[in-house]
Amino acid sequence: MSLLHVNDLGVTFHPTQGPPVRAVDSVSFHVDAGEILAVVGESGSGKTVTALSLLGLTPEAPGCSTTGNITLDDTELRSLDSRGWRATRGAEVAMVFQDPSSALNPLLTxxxxxxxxxxxxxxxxxxxxxxxxxxxxxxxxxxxxxxxxxxxxxxxxxxxxxxxxxxxxxxARPRLLIADEPTTALDVGVQAAILAMLRSLCDDLDMGLILITHDLGVVAEQADRVCVMYAGRIVESGPTAEVLGNPRMPYTQALLAATPRLDSPARQRLSSVTGQPPNLAERPPGCPFAPRCPLVTSDCTHKVPELVPLENDHAAACLFAEVPQELLRRPAPSSSVTVTKAAPVTAGLPEPNEALAEFEAVELHYPVRSGPFRRVTSHVRAVQQVSLRVAPGRTLALVGESGSGKTSLTKMLLRLERPTGGAVRFDGIDVTRPKPAELRRLQREVQVVFQNPYASLDPRMTVRQTLAEPLRVHGLDHAEEDLARLLADVGLDVAALNRFPSAFSGGQRQRIAIARALALRPRLIVCDEAVSALDVSIQAQVLNLLADLQAQHGIAYLFITHNLAVVRSVAHEIAVMRDGRLVEQGPAEQIYDSPAHEYTRELLSMAPGHPTSVANPGTAGDGLGRPDRTSTPASPDEERSAAWPR
Structure with a gap:
C-alpha cells in the first residue's frame, strides 16, 4: 500500500547576498507502507533538505521557496498550516536527526x-x-x-x-519515520540491533522508513529500494539489489568503489573520487557529474540527462544508462580519469620498537552523587587497568561498543580527564604533570578530531578563523594559500573560508575539524570516530590523506571507530575494549584472522561483509560482500514489535 508520494519537489534558498541556491531539483519518489527507502549521496547532495521538506521544516519565504507535491496517505502536506503541521509531526511523520544532541533538550530528562x-x-x-x-x-x-x-x-x-x-x-508511533544517519554514532552491535528493530517496526506496523545514510553496507542489508542523489537531483533509483549489483550511473559506481570492505587486504589504499560537487548557486551546463566522470564526452557537458527507466524498475540519469555495460568497461582517456585507483599503503612505515604515547595500568573512575547533599555514593569505573602503547608512525585502532571506555581513555591523553590511577606519557612527558615548555609541545604535537562535528566547531568563528587560530597561537604562518591547501586536502573549496559552521552539513563540518587537526602537522592525532560522519567518497579521500601524511611525516594515529571495515584499511594494531577493560590486543591481521576473545569474534561476526555474518552463503550478494537482506534471520524484536499495536 502506497504511503508517501513526492512529485517534482524543488527547494530553492534565497540568500540576502548572492544568487539563489537550488538545493533540491525536480525530485520524485514514493515510499510504500512497510518499506525502507534508502537515500544516499555525498554531503550537500540535498538528502537532508529533502527530508526536512517532508516535515515542513525548511525556512519560510522569502528565505526559501518550495515547489511540487508531498502527499502522505490522502493528505497534501504542503497545504497544511502551522496547526496542521504540529498535529502531523511526531504522530504521522517523525525524524531521527543526524546529531542526537540537537534533538534532545539538555534541560529536561x-x-x-x-x-x-x-x-x-x-x-x-x-x-x-x-x-x-x-x-x-x-x-x-x-x-x-x-x-x-x-x-x-x-x-x-x-x-x-x-x-x-x-x-x-x-x-508516538508515526506512520512514516525519517532517519538521517541514525547509526553514525553506534557500534556494530548496537547498529545491527537498531536496524533490525527499525526493520521489524516497518514489517509489523506498516511503518514507512526513509533511511538517509552514507553507509552502503547498511543500505545493502536493510533497504528495499534506494535513491542516489547528486547535486540536488536523483541520479539513480531502483531495487537495492539492482542498483548496487548493476549500477548504471558512474557516480553510483564510484561510491561503491570507494566503500571500505572487510574482505579487502589490510591497509589497502581506497579508491576515491577526486574533484568536488558543483556549486549549486552556479550550476554548470550539462550533467553535474561530468567534471568528475571517467566516461565524460562532449555531449555530457551541455546536455542534462533525464532519469531513464530501465529494466526491473531501475532508472538512471546518464547518457550511457542504456548502453550495455560491457561496452563501457574500457580505460578512460587520461584527461578524464578522476577515480584514484587503490594501491597498497605499506612503504616507509616504521616498526613498533618504541612508544610515542603510552598508557600504563591506567584507571579512571567517575563519582556518582546522590541524595539532597549530592554526596559521592559510588563510582563508575570507566577505565580499569588498561595498558597500551602507540608507536611512532603507526595506527592503533581502539574498538568496542558504546560506553566501553574508549573515549574516556583518550581523554586522559588529551588532559581532559585526570587518571584515577596509573600513568599516561607522551614522548617521555608525564601528561598529568607537564612543565610549561612540555605543555606547549604537547598541545602542538597531539591533536584530536572529536566525534561530534556540531559541537567541535565554534559557531561564532568563520572557517578561516577556525583554521588560522592554532597556527597563530603557535607562531606559524597562516597565509591564504596555506588555509586553502588544508581545505583542498579534505575536499572543500576555498570559498568555504568566509562561511560559518552553520552553513555546512555534518559531513562538511567534520572535514573542517580534520583540517584544523592537520594544520599543525602533529606527531599524534586522536581520531574519535573521525570519519563516521563522512560519506564514502570523502571518507576514502580523508583516509588516503591520513595514510599519505603518516608515510611522509611519520604521524601516529589513535583511531577510535566502530566501523571494522575502516579499521581494516588503516590499522597496524587493534585493541578491543569492553566494560572499561582491555580484552584483546595485537597486530591487525592476527585479530581479523584468528581473534582469541569471544567478544572480538562477536564484533566481527556482526560486521557487514564478514563471512560469519552471512546467514545463507548460497544467497546472492550485492557487490559489497553483504548478503541479500531476505536471507537475514528474524530478529527477536519482531515478537516485541508485534505486541505494540497501533
Whole structure:
C-alpha cells in the first residue's frame, strides 16, 4: 500500500547576498507502507533538505521557496498550516536527526521528553505515558531503560544519546519515520540491533522508513529500494539489489568503489573520487557529474540527462544508462580519469620498537552523587587497568561498543580527564604533570578530531578563523594559500573560508575539524570516530590523506571507530575494549584472522561483509560482500514489535 508520494519537489534558498541556491531539483519518489527507502549521496547532495521538506521544516519565504507535491496517505502536506503541521509531526511523520544532541533538550530528562512527545498527540495518563517511554527506550535497545528516564542528555554516551533520540521519534508511533544517519554514532552491535528493530517496526506496523545514510553496507542489508542523489537531483533509483549489483550511473559506481570492505587486504589504499560537487548557486551546463566522470564526452557537458527507466524498475540519469555495460568497461582517456585507483599503503612505515604515547595500568573512575547533599555514593569505573602503547608512525585502532571506555581513555591523553590511577606519557612527558615548555609541545604535537562535528566547531568563528587560530597561537604562518591547501586536502573549496559552521552539513563540518587537526602537522592525532560522519567518497579521500601524511611525516594515529571495515584499511594494531577493560590486543591481521576473545569474534561476526555474518552463503550478494537482506534471520524484536499495536 502506497504511503508517501513526492512529485517534482524543488527547494530553492534565497540568500540576502548572492544568487539563489537550488538545493533540491525536480525530485520524485514514493515510499510504500512497510518499506525502507534508502537515500544516499555525498554531503550537500540535498538528502537532508529533502527530508526536512517532508516535515515542513525548511525556512519560510522569502528565505526559501518550495515547489511540487508531498502527499502522505490522502493528505497534501504542503497545504497544511502551522496547526496542521504540529498535529502531523511526531504522530504521522517523525525524524531521527543526524546529531542526537540537537534533538534532545539538555534541560529536561530523557523520560520527560519522551512522555511529553506521547502526551502531545494522545490523551493518556502520566503512568501510561511513562510505560510508553520505557517501551520506546526498550525498542531502541537502551540498557536499563527505567534508569535512563531520570537522566539528562549530557549523562549519556554518544551512542546512548542516539538511541534516546530514536526512542523519542518512535514513541508516538508515526506512520512514516525519517532517519538521517541514525547509526553514525553506534557500534556494530548496537547498529545491527537498531536496524533490525527499525526493520521489524516497518514489517509489523506498516511503518514507512526513509533511511538517509552514507553507509552502503547498511543500505545493502536493510533497504528495499534506494535513491542516489547528486547535486540536488536523483541520479539513480531502483531495487537495492539492482542498483548496487548493476549500477548504471558512474557516480553510483564510484561510491561503491570507494566503500571500505572487510574482505579487502589490510591497509589497502581506497579508491576515491577526486574533484568536488558543483556549486549549486552556479550550476554548470550539462550533467553535474561530468567534471568528475571517467566516461565524460562532449555531449555530457551541455546536455542534462533525464532519469531513464530501465529494466526491473531501475532508472538512471546518464547518457550511457542504456548502453550495455560491457561496452563501457574500457580505460578512460587520461584527461578524464578522476577515480584514484587503490594501491597498497605499506612503504616507509616504521616498526613498533618504541612508544610515542603510552598508557600504563591506567584507571579512571567517575563519582556518582546522590541524595539532597549530592554526596559521592559510588563510582563508575570507566577505565580499569588498561595498558597500551602507540608507536611512532603507526595506527592503533581502539574498538568496542558504546560506553566501553574508549573515549574516556583518550581523554586522559588529551588532559581532559585526570587518571584515577596509573600513568599516561607522551614522548617521555608525564601528561598529568607537564612543565610549561612540555605543555606547549604537547598541545602542538597531539591533536584530536572529536566525534561530534556540531559541537567541535565554534559557531561564532568563520572557517578561516577556525583554521588560522592554532597556527597563530603557535607562531606559524597562516597565509591564504596555506588555509586553502588544508581545505583542498579534505575536499572543500576555498570559498568555504568566509562561511560559518552553520552553513555546512555534518559531513562538511567534520572535514573542517580534520583540517584544523592537520594544520599543525602533529606527531599524534586522536581520531574519535573521525570519519563516521563522512560519506564514502570523502571518507576514502580523508583516509588516503591520513595514510599519505603518516608515510611522509611519520604521524601516529589513535583511531577510535566502530566501523571494522575502516579499521581494516588503516590499522597496524587493534585493541578491543569492553566494560572499561582491555580484552584483546595485537597486530591487525592476527585479530581479523584468528581473534582469541569471544567478544572480538562477536564484533566481527556482526560486521557487514564478514563471512560469519552471512546467514545463507548460497544467497546472492550485492557487490559489497553483504548478503541479500531476505536471507537475514528474524530478529527477536519482531515478537516485541508485534505486541505494540497501533
Amino acid at each position: 530523557i523520560g520527560t521528553q519522551i512522555m511529553d512527545a506521547v502526551r502531545a498527540h494522545e490523551t493518556v495518563t502520566r503512568d501510561e505515558a511513562r510505560r510508553r517511554a520505557i517501551e520506546a527506550l526498550t525498542l531502541a535497545r537502551m540498557t536499563e531503560p527505567e534508569r535512563r528516564l531520570k537522566q539528562y542528555a549530557h549523562e549519556l554516551s554518544g551512542g546512548m544519546r542516539q538511541r534516546a533520540a530514536i526512542a523519542l521519534a518512535i514513541a
